[in-house]
Amino acid sequence: MEYQEEKKSWFSRNWGWAVPLGGCLTIVVLFFVFLGSLFFGVSSLMTGSDPYKEGIAKAKQDTYLIDLLGEPIETNGIMQGSISIENNTGKADISVPIKGPKGTATLYVEGTKTDGEWSYEEIYVIIQETDEQIDLLGYERPDSLQQ
Structure with missing residues (x-):
């Protein structure tokens, strides 16, 4: 009888670097979204004055x-x-x-x-x-x- 090794999923093999990287990228993206919305919000307030x-x-x-x-x-x-x-x-x-x-x-x-x-x-x-x-x-x- 042949023994088949169960393959691990991509995530279970790479979670050690994927989770911190994903978290950091999320924070960076949210930061730029916040800056963009702040810029356009202030800009629209000033152009509406x-x-x-x-x-x-x-x-x-x-x-x-x-x-x-x-x-x-x-x-x-x-x-x-x-x-x-x-x-x-x-x-x-x-x-x-x-x-x-x-x-x-x-x-x-x-x-x-x-x-x-x-x-x-x-x-x-x-x-x-x-x-x-x-x-x-x-x-x-x-x-x-x-x-």
């Missing part, structure tokens, strides 16, 4: 800026800066990269929130190629630049 929306709206309505960058004007990367809101007060100081078919620029918004209302000290754009600064709060441009 009134200062961000107001700055983008003013950029899309400015005819001189549209002439320089082309249409449509859209965001071009990750917003930087800070927005802090506590009760009905807050402060915003953000920069948003924007682009159009003709060029790129950075939108800057600085404002404060008092009694639930935002007021903006500065909303301006700096064109990347020329370093020209365009005030979007409605200062008077020379007649040659108005449209």
Whole structure:
């Protein structure tokens, strides 16, 4: 009679390294999922804020800026800066990269929130190629630049 040796399963042969490795990989994956969700959560909170929306709206309505960058004007990367809101007060100081078919620029918004209302000290754009600064709060441009 032949004796057949019972074969062990892959897991029973390799559990000594598979379990610790699987646990470590799980922790690493969960860490990156947490970081990604934190990044996208904060990013969506900031892009949903009134200062961000107001700055983008003013950029899309400015005819001189549209002439320089082309249409449509859209965001071009990750917003930087800070927005802090506590009760009905807050402060915003953000920069948003924007682009159009003709060029790129950075939108800057600085404002404060008092009694639930935002007021903006500065909303301006700096064109990347020329370093020209365009005030979007409605200062008077020379007649040659108005449209």
